[in-house]
Amino acid sequence: MPHNHIIMKYSKAFIHTERTINDKLDATSHKLSIQAGLIQQVSAGLYDFLPLGHKVLSKIESVIREELNAIDCQEISMPIVQPKELWEESGRWNVYGKEMLKFKNRDEREFCFGPTHEEVVIDLVRTKITSYKQFPFTLYQIGRKFRDEMRPKNGLLRGKEFMMKDAYSFHTSNEDLDREYNALRTAYFNIFNRLGLKVIGIPADPGEIGGDGSEEVVAFSKFGEDYFIEENGVATKIEENEVEKYSATHEVYRGIEVGHIFKLGTKYSSAMNFNFVNREGKKEPVIMGCYGIGVSRIVNAILEQNNDEKGIKWPVAVAPYTLSIIPLKYQGSEFEAVALELEKAFEKVGVSTLLDDRDMGMGAKIKDSDLIGVPFKIILGKRFSEAKEFELEFRATGEKKVLVYKGEETVKEILAMI
RNA sequence: CGGGGCGUAGCGUAGUCCGGUUAUCGCGCAUGGUUUGGGACCAUGAGGUCGCAGGUUCGAAUCCUGCCGCCCCGACCA
Numbered sequence: 110m111p112h113n114h115i116i117m118k119y120s121k122a123f124i125h126t127e128r129t130i131n132d133k134l135d136a137t138s139h140k141l142s143i144q145a146g147l148i149q150q151v152s153a154g155l156y157d158f159l160p161l162g163h164k165v166l167s168k169i170e171s172v173i174r175e176e177l178n179a180i181d182c183q184e185i186s187m188p189i190v191q192p193k194e195l196w197e198e199s200g201r202w203n204v205y206g207k208e209m210l211k212f213k214n215r216d217e218r219e220f221c222f223g224p225t226h227e228e229v230v231i232d233l234v235r236t237k238i239t240s241y242k243q244f245p246f247t248l249y250q251i252g253r254k255f256r257d258e259m260r261p262k263n264g265l266l267r268g269k270e271f272m273m274k275d276a277y278s279f280h281t282s283n284e285d286l287d288r289e290y291n292a293l294r295t296a297y298f299n300i301f302n303r304l305g306l307k308v309i310g311i312p313a314d315p316g317e318i319g320g321d322g323s324e325e326v327v328a329f330s331k332f333g334e335d336y337f338i339e340e341n342g343v344a345t346k347i348e349e350n351e352v353e354k355y356s357a358t359h360e361v362y363r364g365i366e367v368g369h370i371f372k373l374g375t376k377y378s379s380a381m382n383f384n385f386v387n388r389e390g391k392k393e394p395v396i397m398g399c400y401g402i403g404v405s406r407i408v409n410a411i412l413e414q415n416n417d418e419k420g421i422k423w424p425v426a427v428a429p430y431t432l433s434i435i436p437l438k439y440q441g442s443e444f445e446a447v448a449l450e451l452e453k454a455f456e457k458v459g460v461s462t463l464l465d466d467r468d469m470g471m472g473a474k475i476k477d478s479d480l481i482g483v484p485f486k487i488i489l490g491k492r493f494s495e496a497k498e499f500e501l502e503f504r505a506t507g508e509k510k511v512l513v514y515k516g517e518e519t520v521k522e523i524l525a526m527i
Numbered sequence: 528c529g530g531g532g533c534g535u536a537g538c539g540u541a542g543u544c545c546g547g548u549u550a551u552c553g554c555g556c557a558u559g560g561u562u563u564g565g566g567a568c569c570a571u572g573a574g575g576u577c578g579c580a581g582g583u584u585c586g587a588a589u590c591c592u593g594c595c596g597c598c599c600c601g602a603c604c605a
Binding site for chain 1: 528532533537538539540553554555562563564565566567596597598599600601602603604605
């Protein structure tokens with residue numbers, strides 16, 4: 110029977126939490142991501158995503174897709190490995206730096222693991238597009254990037270391999286670029302809002318990627334690598350060594366760069382001979398924008414903003430499971446039937462549920478649920494056998510509600526509260 | 528790449544300064560029993576190239592040399 114994995118028995122789930130954590134680790138988010146079994150380190154800056162982490166990533170990706178598709182961005186997928194020739198054309202093969210991991214294949218041809226995809230996407234589009242009539246449009250992908258960071262840090266916060274959403278827009282005028290840039294900017298704030306992240310936009314230095322203007326979107330966190338101040342509602346990035354200077358007169362904030370949008374202009378199209386034919390029949394370089402979101406980094410940013418001493422407090426939009434069902438006993442007990450009944454009811458309405466059927470003490474099961482951050486718990490205990498009473502508990506607030514089980518009616522009651 | 532720290536069982540650790548029986552403890556795991564509302568208890572058991580290589584020594588987790596890996600701080604990035 111096909112299974113959508115909305116419903117999972119804990120005993121069958123590949124969920125492995127840790128009671129203790131390596132005391133070398135620093136950032137709260139890094140510790141939690143390992144302790145709650147979201148990720149496992151393979152090597153410095155390289156991580157496995159375990160089922161819980163992978164579910165969270167997928168949910169983040171879904172939110173991004175929905176918001177981008179809503180403004181007519183179109184999803185594509187490009188290869189991770191890229192040939193040297195494209196990078197020589199843009200002039201970046203010898204410029205990008207040691208973060209670009211280069212290698213030769215069996216034919217002695219040179220390639221790199223893509224740290225970004227401007228070259229490849231231009232090569233894709235320039236063969237298909239010739240006329241001004243075919244503009245504008247925006248393509249995006251969600252995939253892996255590789256940057257051979259000299260110092261990977263804090264788990265997913267700065268890995269060598271990471272998940273990124275990169276979008277590229279194509280225009281025949283600067284006005285149209287401005288329009289799309291603003292549309293993407295708005296979409297970004299919608300995305301971060303839905304993900305439950307507190308963020309701020311900061312005008313930025315376009316840096317390596319080059320171009321005419323750019324803005325960073327930064328999620329507040331004391332483990333972030335960006336320092337900034339705010340004045341009259343405008344945030345300004347400062348260097349770490351300027352913190353002392355400003356701290357006398359301003360509040361200095363720290364944050365994680367979760368997004369970055371750029372007006373590229375014609376920098377890459379000119380270099381790579383990417384032109385369109387205008388109304389007058391003459392060639393002009395295509396005007397471009399590019400828009401990044403650090404998808405795997407967002408996991409850390411959310412963790413930084415949503416935790417307590419018990420563990421993770423996932424916003425519902427990204428929680429790997431929405432609900433835990435925790436019976437006092439399961440196999441062969443009086444709780445088994447009702448737990449299954451609830452499970453089925455929630456499956457029907459698409460509420461992802463983790464049924465803790467393990468033969469363990471109630472306390473241990475509750476602690477695990479809280480550590481992995483499930484937003485709602487249904488606790489079936491003694492009072493259920495006595496009076497059909499159970500508890501609905503809210504992870505975010507710690508609030509508990511005692512309810513009486515009356516079948517479907519009760520399921521509706523729960524759905525109204527979660 | 529500079530500076531600091533670390534590497535002992537699946538995970539977390541003691542021991543290292545000052546070398547000396549069979550390498551410590553907790554968690555987890557296995558078996559049996561007792562438990563069962565906020566990480567239960569008892570008993571028994573399995574599990575180790577002490578990061579790697581070389582050296583000193585009667586003897587090395589411990590001392591010396593070299594290498595590898597990991598974490599944290601700085602210069603760069605989503």
